[in-house]
Amino acid sequence: MKHLSLLLSFIFLTSACSEKPHKEKYEANWESLKQYTVPEWWKDMKFGIYFHWGPYSVPAYKEWYSHWMYEDGNKIREYHEKTYGNLKDFGYKDFIPMFTAEKFNADEWAKLFKDAGAQFAGPVAEHSDGFAMWDSELTEWNSAKMGPKKDIVKLMADAVRKQGMKYIITYHRHWLYAWYPTWDKSTDAGDPKYAGLYGPYVPKGSFKMGEKVPTAYPDDKFNQEWLDRLNELMDKYEPDIIWFDNKMNIIGEKYRMLFLANFYNNAEKWGKEVVCTYKAKDMAEGSAVLDLERSRMSEMKPFPWLTDDSIDWDSWCYIDAARYKTTNRLIDFLVDVVSKNGAVLLNINPKANGEIPSETKERLLQMGQWLKLNGEAIYGTRTWNVYGEGPQKIVEGHLSEFKNSEAVAQDIRFTQKNGQLYAIALDWPEDGKLTIKTLKKGNPYINNFESVSMLGCNDNLEFNQSDEGLVVTFPTEKPCDYAFVLKIN
Structure with missing residues (x-):
């Protein structure tokens, strides 16, 4: 019996050692990633909600405040210095303690989104300001350790899923590269001890708003940090959808492909199908779902696509002088997009204290009432012969x-x-x-x-x-x- 036991052990060990390691379905190259097929559940999705919310919501003055407050001669800088003081003493970092979110309630928000008729919802996980909205082990500059002292991404994940919706997170970190003047020693952005928030040193003029091709690109360290935070988000929260802002093409192609392969392979392990979106030219056509920004297609398309739009004509985040779109405009936009094989991701504008403006609530609930009555012509539909x-x-x-x-x-x-x-x-x-x-x-x-x-x-x-x-x-x-x-x- 002893010899038989040893023999069986030997056979088992030999067999185990000879087994080949599990081969992942997707490799980090576009040819492999183009094998991706859009899930049927995504084709049924027509309406989602997300929100720009962070320390940039505190001044409530203008969109992109965190960038323009550092630019010489800009009216936003004039306003900032008159209201808060010079940028050496009061920089963007000093808005973080003021981002209190004391009225934030994830369950109430998720229920509002559900009542609005949304099928998927979630937060901006990190905007161009460099502040992470989750409990990150990679940076101290996050909402669990500062500001609200809450893991917003987790709280929203739990609340959204409790309402039966798919969970989306959006990621804008690539915009951080040269978002702040880290070359300018006359501001706090140029102080190396705040590099964890403001990003690495870049020479003056490295990246300008609106230019199609930057004069300099991020180095491998910045690229790797961009990827590491995405991997952490995946590991912690297993999102159904990851959405990217534009200008992702400044990130090294290798890192973009590594992310996408990791996301799709993780989904295989999680036992579910996922969706990633991209703006034109940021990923290879066919490797993910194309997303537009504040725009739509003029004709029907043979492929499913997405457009993101904001409830405010002028801003993505909350500002005191908000100019809200009418509910009629929002519904007409949704109908037109759906008829052309698209879906809408609507951005809303919470205040820094966690309140959702009454004007926003009113429009969302009106959309929900319309969808409750007319949803059979929207949800789960497909395009017809003509749009x-x-x-x-x-x-x-x-x-x-x-x-x-x-x-x-x-x-x-x-x-x-x-x-x-x-x-x-x-x-x-x-x-x-x-x-x-x-x-x-x-x-x-x-x-x-x-x-x-x-x-x-x-x-x-x-x-x-x-x-x-x-x-x-x-x-x-x-x-x-x-x-x-x-x-x-």
Whole structure:
């Protein structure tokens, strides 16, 4: 028996040693990463919410305050020095203790997002200011050790998942490179003891806002720190979606590929499918989901895409002089994007103390009411043969949304699901009748109409198909205040 036991042990050890190590599915090269397939659950996702919130919310004055406060001659610098003092004595770091978040409640926020109709939600994990919003072991400059003394990323992860939504984190750290004038010894940003927040020393003029190609690129140390924080976020919180701001192309290509391979391989270990987004040229086409910023497509696309937009026309973070978009504009934007195979990630603007402005809450809840009534024409839908019709012309391009006019009743968008066609009129026709030109007699798409109804109304509607189009008589009363959904059998 002793010899048999030794023999079996030898066989077991030999077998174990001969086993090949587990080969990960994705390698850190674009060819391998293009094997990625967008999950079906993502194709069902149409609306998400995130929020810019951090020490930069404290001054509540202008967007990008943390950058412009250090620029000579800038009005924001003039305001800062008049309000808080010179930059040697009161720099950006001194806003951190003022970022108290005493009214922050992750569960209340997540419930609001759910009530707004969101399917995915989450925080900006780190903005261009270099302050981490999680309990990081890689930097002391984080929300668990300073400011609120809370792990915001974890609290939101737990609350969002409790509401049954997918969890997204957004990451902007690449913007930190030369965000602050670390070359300027007359400010606190030039003091090496604050390099953990303000970033490494860079020569004056290394990177300017708006330039397409920087005059200098981050070194391997900065690149590795960029990657290490992402890996820590993955290990700690297992996000379903990781979203990136633009200008990620300043990060070494090797590090971008290492991140993406690690994220996708981690997802395999977690036993779930994940989504990563990128701006044009920051990752290889087909390796992740394309994201636009304050803009949309003018035509339907064969691939799923995302656009991020803010509830405030002028700012991503809270400012006292906020200029809020109307609920009508927000819903029309969502409908148009969905009809073209896209999804919307809407940014909101909490105050530094953790309050969500009443104007923001009002709009979110109005969107939620509309989606509760009309969501079947949005959630889980797919594009139809054409995205729509009407006079509205969409201007494409980065930050182009302000160039697009308001929609009218004749602007109609189509979606489909489970054999149903939805025609969504973006306003109410003055005479109570809508002509859908796409569905005129002899059209190549559909000619057999059994019934036409409006979501939120009990009765079928009168309709007539002519050479001009499918003419639908609207009900006498509106079922809601915004876009109106016709369900066509």
